[in-house]
Amino acid sequence: MNYRKIKEIGRGGFGRVFEVEDDFGQRFAMKEYEPNSDIQNLINRGLVKADNLMGRFKREVKYQSLLNSKHIVRILDKDLEAAKPWFVMELAEGTLQDDLQADRRLGGDPTRALFDILAGLEEIHKRDIVHRDLKPVNVLKLKNPDGSIRYAISDFGLISALAAESTTLTQTGHGGGTPVYAAPELITRFSHATSSADIYSVGAILHDIFDGRARTPYLEQTASGPCKDIIEKCTKTNPARRYQEIASLRDDIYQALAGKTLQFESDAEKDLVNLLQTNEAPSDNEWDRVYEFLSKSDITTQSKANIFSALTSTHFHNISNSSRELLNAIASEFSSFTRNTSHNFDYCDVLAGKLESIFDIGPIRLKAHCLISLLIMGVDHNRYFVENKFVRLASGNLDENVIERIKMDVAAEAINLERYIQRLERSLSINRSVLHPSLVSQASSAH
Template sequence: MARFRKIEQIPGGGYGAVWRAINLSTGDEVVMKFPLDALDMAPGSEDRRRFEREARYQSLLKHPGIMPIIAMNLKREKPFFAMPVAEGSLQDYLKSGPIPEGEAISIIIDVLYALEYAHQQGVLHRDLKPANLLFLDGRWVISDFGLCRNIDSESTTITQANSAIGSIAYMAPEQFDDAHEVAETADIYSMGQILYHCLTGEVPFPRARIGKLDVKFRYVASRCVAEEPRDRFQSVAEFRRELEFITAPQAEIAPPTTRANELKAKALDGDTESVGTLLELLLDSSDDEIFIKEFTPSLPQELLTQMAADAPLEFERMVRTYDEYSEGGHPFAYADEIADFFARALTAAKHSRPVRHVSLNRIMIVGVSHNRFYVGEVFSREVSRLTAPEDISYVAEILRDDPAGANFMTPYLRRYSLPRPILRALE
């Protein structure tokens, strides 16, 4: 077990005493947190359980945005846990006034990702404030889980009704009534108050004066700090997405087709980075059926080939998404576009058997279901070019499994010299 030597007590810690210390095993400087002397540390006492709960919950939350616990001993008469030394707190940073907008939003969004994770693990913080947001290793992290609660806990012994906890300027109104019964929306309230403080440089007490914010932030801030929990954002993710949306560059919030066409033009002009960005956009927009169906068939051979080479797994996901949207009936002209796209995908996917097989299967299905001679020509042309034994076997298999389809494709296929397995499937 690691051994430590205390150096000096430092401010902070909420319900605990914080000391700078040295880890004698490594020589690293750390921060150690002990319960305050005035607290009752008798086994089973409320104060001891609160301290132990803070250490255990914080140690279980494994996220880059949550202060890690590197050692703890909860069995000794005066328990403790140790953490890395932070460079400072958001409270320290705010002493010089408001934070520039871009930086402030970046800080809040980073913290929201960590808070979203904590909520997913069933942990509410209930004491979010600038003093508990610390700068560690180049990023902001949430610390001091002394007043946290497990959402699924039925315990009422730690927090009794009418016992307010948290720091007044950032605390949700319902915490004054019954801090045990608060939900995720209490932490959202606190983050809204912190957002206000970052942008205005003013402590939001006795209340946040929303009119002092830039107009684009007034709605999101007012939703966060609404008096009634039901009027706030109901999840951290909802709050985060709204904040990301209103602060995103215009190019990122443009209609996806506009953005995709801009990226395609840049990629065709030699901007290789735009190829990857375009593929990311297609994957991020995979639930937008209209966009995927309109734009994907326009991808030229050279971009598909580069996508397949640079990001084969993402390329496969993109092709499979379009394959799903290609199911069903289509106008004849669009059926031809589908066939052409999968022919190009087949050419691009030299090293991806799944993509080749998805492409061959979809071309055949589209040709047969739409009775399209053009698609029959595309299918037979691509089949005649196959050389890999697994591809030849796959085509023979899908022809055998679909006698009607094989019957439709036979006149087109017999115009080419074909491998024997495929010829046998046509008999």
């Protein structure tokens, strides 16, 4: 494919970005390796090696090419052997930085942007990759075919920084993350930074939205408003005291921004929700009370929603340690709730995180139940994050026994698996071959 450069639209430390047009008149963005004057000066002085920097650029492309998510900018074409290596990606409408400069509060509802960032980060962290330079200018604003907007993480140039170069590059501002968003550990141990460094950057972005004042780099941050505690936890100087999972951070952000006051239908319901909100490890007797309440024949959907909103991934782990039978009972109720109820789109991501936690610890029947729920909830709500989570869990590594259980469940519940997979393919622009072959065969044969 040939590309015609139309205009330069961006410039970073290691490359220039052009708007380009292919042979069919379609517009894309092309990033071409070309160190800026500051870095070229370091090369000329022998402080860094040109070959190592070019290798770093190529690693950016290779890492990003492996990630298949609507919330990570996709590599569409590349030539890493060209004199100036390049890659082609989706053409953005702008960046999160542009939107923040126009309206710091993002129209009063920053949830979409924040949840899209978290969706991309979770996919990155699942691969044991750390971005290390998350900031608003590296979050691109993209337009979907239906005209809706999504945000996607870009610029992976700092993922695989060479340890020998990190000190020099950090001192120049090109290797250790942008100071105003970078975690403090990136100063001293860049190459050993964990996913907690990206959590710090999320906290800094939250500070942009809810406070907006200038920050002193690398320090703990705070702000007034609903996300005060979240910002403080994200930006702890000690990485071990930050959020350790994206799912927990997502849940807290949703609860902080939802702005809903729960309406209880009984004192018993109110007491149970309060118990779950304040205690991560209820006693066996308290778990029995939760189960008995959920098992009531006259329980309403709203009452279930209140209980399930207070249940966390940690709770499911604790139930598992207490009683596998109780885990099966409560988790099955939760999974059924996710697939049979209409949800706020952002809340789907929270529910999906809890479903994955159950999938990770549950027996075969629960794994199958959660996968079906992820597929149905994701497709019915057209939620890319949930759909991508299903695709990742239902890939070639899926246990054949889980697929056999899915076969039984979809037959018993008259679920049209083929129709859901067709809709999944259209939504994510993927081929079903990314799923486990036995699952694909089951869908086709049942149709």
